Amino acid sequence: MNMIQAINSALDLLLARDPDIVVMGEDVGYFGGVFRATEGLQKKYGKTRVFDTPITELGIVGVSVGMAAYGLRPVPEIQFADYIYPALDQLVSEAARLRYRSAGEFTAPITVRSPFGGGIFGGQTHSQSPEGIFTHVAGLKTVIPSNPHDAKGLLIAAIEDNDPVIFFEPKRIYNGPFDGHYDRPARAWSGHPEAEVPEGYYRIPLGTARIVREGNDVTILCYGTMVHVATSVVAEKGVDAEVIDLRTLVPLDIETIEASVKKTGRCVVVHEATRTGGFGAELSALVQEHCFHSLEAPVERVTGWDTPYPHSLEWAYFPGPVRLGEALRRVMEE
Known part of the structure; x- marks a missing residue:
């Protein structure tokens, strides 16, 4: 699998295992996501489990906080990490603090997926790497995989975690590894040992390098x-x-x-x-x-x-x- 397929596999597996998991975001439903990471999931699980949202990042994350407090396990997608800033208040003031301000009565098991980073000539509004903003916020976890095998295992662990997780996906290596030379195309993941992704369930614990x-x-x-x-x-x-x-x-x-x-x-x-x-x-x-x-x-x-x-x-x-x-x-x- 390449990284996109591994992420899709993780979402597919968990949607089948847990009816409380919902996937939401701009174009994630019928279209399957701008990078096709959610392709086929709405057709398989229906429009109440995998659904499109309006173009409002604040609303996407705000609704996810409410869903999480209610007992669901939302997996919202922010189409590009550059678009996440309108949702900062909901992430910082609500999601990150919910378990603490309620003394554990409520949790925020939200996994915010988002492609991030440069290398695809996306310009200023499609290439940023804002991970430092989120690592500063107590109560948030930040995960960044480097290969398909880890992407699936880490995403499963993130979705099953009871705290909010920011899951950044390096879009430069969605389809293959990269050696840093601008005049060389990324190599395909096929045949790469880190592209050997099991079809079934496995998880990589958060906090393990x-x-x-x-x-x-x-x-x-x-x-x-x-x-x-x-x-x-x-x-x-x-x-x-x-x-x-x-x-x-x-x-x-x-x-x-x-x-x-x-x-x-x-x-x-x-x-x-x-x-x-x-x-x-x-x-x-x-x-x-x-x-x-x-x-x-x-x-x-x-x-x-x-x-x-x-x-x-x-x-x-x-x-x-x-x-x-x-x-x-x-x-x-x-």
């Missing part, structure tokens, strides 16, 4: 599309790097990070979101706090620029092999 590649000289912390950039650069440069796919940002698997950095003594953090206030800053601080006496060099960050997403300069903004290679060289020379 994955060591993609073991190494001894430097730790690379990454997630989503950047996992593929990192593994490609390491192979090209011949660096003995340990590449860790975080998979979930909140909750974070700090134990795996700590063990790796204490082994390698060096750390590079990679994400495509803007640098200032990005999740890489939190990772750098945590590495300093947990691994200070093991570090042989300062923690390096390779990120997007502090500017609105530039459509005409997308590949200069997108962290790629050149900038990551330079960061690895600097940290290895210390």
Whole structure:
């Protein structure tokens, strides 16, 4: 399966298992979603389980909060992560706080799915990476898969979780992995080991990172599309790097990070979101706090620029092999 098919498989499986699960959003019903992640689900489960909504992100998430409080388990789709901002008040003030303000009487088992990130020439309003906004909010969980196998297992775990989850899907790798070179098309997932997705039920617990590649000289912390950039650069440069796919940002698997950095003594953090206030800053601080006496060099960050997403300069903004290679060289020379 590619990532779209894996997500569709997870939704299909859970809709069949749990009558309280509903899928909703703009064009997710008859049309099957702008990326076809919900294709065929309305026909199979009907218009009361998989349904289209008006173009109102605030309304989509607000209705989901009410559904969740009532006892349903809604899975709303925000068509692009760039459109999620009108719903921030409902996510931050209502969904994230519902369990706490009601002393556990009510929960908000909502999984907000949304394609995010750049790499498809979508321009400023279809390419943003706003994960740092949500990782700052207590009560929200943030999940970002990097491959089809993890996408299905993590989505199942997210939907079954009793807290609200932001589930960002890197659209650059929906159809295949990517090595960071703008002049190379993404490779198809077919034949890739991470595309071996079981048809049946399985879940990957939230808060568990994955060591993609073991190494001894430097730790690379990454997630989503950047996992593929990192593994490609390491192979090209011949660096003995340990590449860790975080998979979930909140909750974070700090134990795996700590063990790796204490082994390698060096750390590079990679994400495509803007640098200032990005999740890489939190990772750098945590590495300093947990691994200070093991570090042989300062923690390096390779990120997007502090500017609105530039459509005409997308590949200069997108962290790629050149900038990551330079960061690895600097940290290895210390």
